[in-house]
Amino acid sequence: MSSSRYTFWVLILVVVIAGASQGLTIPLLAVMLEQQGVSSVSNGLNAAALYIGMLLISPWLEVPLRRLGYKATIFWGLCLVTLATVLIPIFSNLAVWFVLRMLMGIGDSGLHYSSQMWVTKIAAPERRGRDLSIYGLAYGMGFSIGPLGINLLPLGFWVPFASLTVLYIAAFILLARLRNDFPEAAQAAPAQKTxxxxxxxxxxxxSWLALIPSFLYGFMETSLNGSFPVYALRTGLTVEWVSVILPSFVVGSIILQIPLGALSDRIGRKRVMFVCGLVGATAFMLFPLSGGNVWMMMFLLGIAGAAVGSFYSLGLAFATDLLPGSMVPTAGIIASMNFGVASILAPNVNGLLMQLWDPRSIFWLMALLLVAFSVSCLLFRTNRSHQETVAA
Structure with missing residues (x-):
């Protein structure tokens, strides 16, 4: 195996571990705070700390990447995540947890940004798309496996965190075998500065329509992982069932992510997202009607995940269709910020809705957002002349 392929597969394993970490800590801490009697609003605000950290650090990550290299940036991101994970079970203060979850968000963001950029650099042009798809699927698999760690809580509240720490140590060992690398030197572009x-x-x-899916995906992902555990406990579900139901959404998205991308190549991104938005809205609207039927919950979340779980990548692909090549990186930055903002808003909005109205309202809100997006798909028209003017 060539050194670049070895590096690729090590990065894939590291991102599986990172996905499992995020997939476990978000619902785990939500469950722990709910069991401690913390209000849903405070619970949601605490969950938002992770994404506040991500949003704050994202604009600055290129600086350490260029100065320290890919491996070193991943290493320091993993150090921050490990430190936060070890300290969380030691403290029970909400303010301390807020700070630690911000540190975890900063570390996660650095780890993912550096590893994704490294995969992009070492992947051969003829298989770059496939390699990036594998990267996305690896994170999704880790994220879907993570909630199963909630089942370790009966052994002790520190046991899930100790298990994560063991995984981090494995990631450190894997990283230690890699040789550091650096991105290519940035080229100045004076003509574009004006x-x-x-x-x-x-x-x-x-490309306003193409930028909405990243917001929607961030809102849905955080609603399910940060707010669904609270909804479940308040409607009589056990913690063990929460850990089984939650991965259904990610599993659904993994199954159809590549097929939906291929279909969008043939019939158009907007058509695919229009239909997927309506299917996802229907699944979320029906979810509260499932009552205590766990299998129906898993089925509906799987349908929702299959329909809208690939929204982020479909939105970026649509933006690439609409924009000149020089503007695509800017669209990527906006999409990333949309995801972060939505991830901060979701737990707080959902916490307020559950406290003031009805726990089921979190699913009604997601359904409403998806219907509004599908209507927007019907209204969106591509302005070719303006696009060509900007490209010139």
């Missing part, structure tokens, strides 16, 4: 202040506005004007 247009810098207009670039974000132009991207939004040309």
């Amino acid at each position: 247009k810098k202040e207009n670039r974000y506005a132009s991207v939004i004007r040309l």
Whole structure:
């Protein structure tokens, strides 16, 4: 095996571990706070700390990446995640947990950004798309496996965190065998500087519809992992069932992610997202009607995941269709920020809805957002002349 392929598969294993970490800590801490009698609003605010950390650090990650290299940036991100994981069971103060979860978000963001950029660099052009798909599937698999760690709580509240620490140690060992690498030197582009202040506005004007899916995916993912455990406990489900039901959404998205991408190549991204939005909305609307039927819950979440679990990648692909090549990186930045903002809003909005209205409202809200998006698909029209003007 060549050194680049070895590096690739090590990074895949590391991202599986990172996905399992995030997939476990979000619902685990939500369950622990609910069992301690913490209000749903405070619970949601605490969950948002992870994404606040991600949002704060994202604009600055290129600096350590260029100065320290891929491996070193991943290493320090993993150090922050490990430190936060070890300290969380030691403290029970909400404010301390908020800070630790922010550190975890900063570490996670650095780890994922560096590993994704490293995979992009070492992948051969003829298999770059496939390799990035494998990367996304690896994270999804880890994220879907993570909630199963909630079942370790009866052995002791520290046991799930200790298990994560063991996985981090394995990731450190794998990373130690890699040789550090650096991104290519940035090329100055003086001619583009005069247009810098207009670039974000132009991207939004040309591809606003393609940027919405990243917000929707962030809102749905965080609603399910951060707010569903609270909903489940308040409607009579056990912690053990929560750990089994939650992965259904991710499993559904894994199964159909590549087929939906291929279908969008043939019939168009907008058509695929329009139909998927309606299917996902229907699944979320029906979810509260499943009552205590766990298998029906798993089925509906699986349908929702299959329909909208690939929204982030479909949205970016649609943006690439609509925009000149030079503007695609800007669209990626906006999509990342949309995801972060939605991930911060979701647990807080859901916590408020559950406290003031009805626990089922979190699913009604997601259904409403998806219906609004599908209506937007019908209203969106591509302005070719403006696109060509910006490209020039």
